Amino acid sequence: MTENYKFNPNQKCEYFxxxxxxxxxDFNCxxxxxxxxxxGEECGxxxxxxxxxKDCSGCTKPHDSDSYDFVMSKMHLIFRRND
Ligand code: SF4
Structure with a gap:
């Protein structure tokens, strides 16, 4: 089974x-x-x-090859905040 939904490069973006x-x-957009x-400070x-x-300019977590799994591993913290 493929997992293409986890990776969406957009190399035509003006800012890529x-x-x-x-x-x-490996850059995931x-x-x-x-x-x-x-x-905030819980983002990891x-x-x-x-x-x-908060300045994220030095962070590559949402863009590297493990970004999908990293972000998804933290989503429960967002849902908890909205309970
Ligand atoms: S870009 Fe990096 S530092 Fe900024 S919120 Fe996302 S994970 Fe946290």
Whole structure:
């Protein structure tokens, strides 16, 4: 069984690749806007803070080859917040 739904590169995007640190052939655009942002410090990514704002520019978690499984592993935290 294929798992193509987990990987959606968009190499025609004007901003591709929008983050450094992931090989172009492994770059997943499925989570262009990271759904884990709202988890704050629980997201598990490599964020920093600048002027009090969470800065994700150094994080490749939503774009690397394991991004689908990583994001899905955290989705229960988002659902828990909305209970
Ligand atoms: S991009 Fe990285 S640091 Fe930012 S919310 Fe997503 S996982 Fe966390």
């Amino acid at each position: 690749p929008c983050h450094k640190g992931v090989e172009k052939e 499925l989570f262009c806007y990271c759904p884990l942002y709202l988890l 990514g490599n964020y920093s803070y600048h002027d009090g704002l």
